[in-house]
Amino acid sequence: MEIENLDHLGLVAALVDEIGLVELTDELLPPHPLNHISPGQVVKAMILNGLGFVSAPLYLFSEFFEGKPVEHLLGAGITAAHLNDDRLGRVLDQLFEYGTTLFFLNVAMQAARRFGVNVSQCHLDSTSFALDGEYPTVARAEGASEAEAPQAIEICRGYSRDHRPELKQFLVNLICSADGGVPVWFKVGSGNETDSQTFAGLMRAFAEQWQTPALMVADAAFYSEPNLQQVGSLPWLSRVPQTLKAAQTLVDSAPDSLSERPCDLDGYRLWEQRQRYAGVEQRWILVESPHRRESEDWLKPLEKQEKGLQRSLRQLCSQVFACKPDARDALLRFQDSLTGYTLTQVALVSVAAKRPPGRPKRVAFVLWAQGFSRKEIHRRLWPTLKMVGLQGKAQCFPDELSGGEQQRVSIARAVVNTPPLLLADEPTGNLDADNSLQVIKILKKLNSIGITVIVTTHDEHLVRISNHPVVQIKNGRLHHLRR
Structure with missing residues (x-):
């Protein structure tokens, strides 16, 4: 007697078959006649594995299906041995070359047609996925033009939604229908992308590919003058940032001066006001x-x-x-x-x-004083030392470090607890040109991962080479030298 465990995977496989995912994938990625298992069946197997709540390396993928009714789930004649990492890797390469966004679009459109999903109103948002490892940037092959080569995302540091700025990440932009919250459009992005720079382009791409002017709901990151002009006549709904002067004026205005609208929600009041911002006529609704x-x-x-x-x-x-x-x-x-x-x-x-001995290890004193565990201190300490280039100086005392290295220790101690704001008072005051440049590079790197950096300096050369806003204090007043 042979017992095979089906669990919930039978329901998942039935839904995949109802969508027609295997047939659609084989149509988009034609299988080779010598392959035992088609690209559609491999994609179906990946979905079953992903919803099997098991995390394992790719080379252990086939072990997931051992002891399961593979023929019943994937098709006659298919065994777990056919789902090896070579076959999976080739199908993943095919998906990448075809385009993951375009592939997802075809699947979503077919599912929407079969299940009658209404996409007249959708919601756009993004999230980040942090990753461990180096993930060095891969250069494009010599002789391949940008148009010919598939566009790979860059796994790098950026604004971290899960508060792990020390790790590299990538973004996932997802559009879901208001009808059941069904994902209907998907695109991955580089780790340093921002919603304010990408949302408008994503909305236009969705409208062009779905061929429907869906009402797009997005958060306040979308609301900016360039984005509003870029989306043109596409319908959208967003929260107006209260940092805008017009929005703050509306919030502070007397209710009697506004046009109140009827509201069926108990305890809520609505006021409407026509506005023109970025050359676009808009209808603002104030909710109280x-x-x-x-x-x-x-x-x-x-x-x-x-x-x-x-x-x-x-x-x-x-x-x-x-x-x-x-x-x-x-x-x-x-x-x-x-x-x-x-x-x-x-x-x-x-x-x-015990206090950590040595100057660089005193970087951990900030965490130690706040009650962090030894494991958490160690996890935060070494990436910080590596970021400032002092991973090889962990056992050195102050008199064994140069002036530039001691300055970098001070920076590491200031940022090991990932503060939202860093005040740097004359960070290059007593350093030579080379060490000053190293310190400035570190400060720019901190700014790129989401830390606001304010630098005070008398170094005119530093001001000239900076491409950031510069403010001068003269006679007790602030003067903008460069915005």
Whole structure:
């Protein structure tokens, strides 16, 4: 007797067959007559593997199907051995050469037709996927033009949605229908792309490929003068950033001066105002909810109090006391100061407090003082030292480092906790030209991964070579030298 485990994969395979994915893939990527398994069947196997909730390297792909009814799921005569990494790699190459966005488009259009998905209203957004590893940039083959070669994305650092700026990443842009949230358009992007620069182009590409003027809903990153002009007459719906003067004026204006619209939602009020921005006529809707305002009146102070208590608790946990009675007294004093909160599952642990020796390792002192675990400190420390070029100086003391290296240690200590803002006061003041250039390169790298960097300097050469906004303080006033 032979037992094979089907689990939920039978339902997944049935849905794939109902869409007609295998036949469509074989039509777009014609199989070779000598292949045991067609590209469509390989894509179906990838979907089954992906929804099998197993993460394994590509060369172990065939092991996933061992002990499963492969012929029932994929077709007669197919075995797990046919799903080797060579076959999968060749199909992935075919998908890349055909274009993943175009392939997904064909699948989505066929699924929408078969299931009657309405795409008259869609939602556009993006997310990032962080990756471990170097992922060096691959140069285009010599003699291949940009138009001929498939366009590969760049896996690099950028704004991280999952708060891992130390890792390289890539982006996924996805358009879903309002009818059931079905994905109808997909495009991957380089890790340093921004929504404000790509959303308008994605909306136009979607409209051209689907041949339908769908109402596109996007967040405030879309709303900018270049994007509005680029989308032209395409219908869209977005939140207007309150950083715009006109938006702030509308929010602060008296309700009596606006045109109120009827609203069926209990507790909500709507006002409408015609606006012209970026040469585009628009209809702005101001939404107010008394219930939200009432909840914010008590919720905001509560959240602020909770953040303060969490910060105080972290500081208390990071303290090292001479003896247990001292630690117990500090804990009781903290408990007595709480109002509406209580401490549970408290334990006093004996630890050997050791400061990391050596100047570069003191980069970790910021994390150590905030109570981070040894594992987390080690995970953050070495990428930071590598970023400033000091990974080989981890055991050196201050007198063993040059002036430029000591300056880079200061930068590493300032950014190891990934702050949103870095203030650099005369970072090149006592350095020669070469070391000054290294420090500036590091600051630019930090800015490229999403950290706002403000530099104060008297170095006119540094100001001249910078391509960033420059502000001069003269007689107590700010003067814009370059925007």
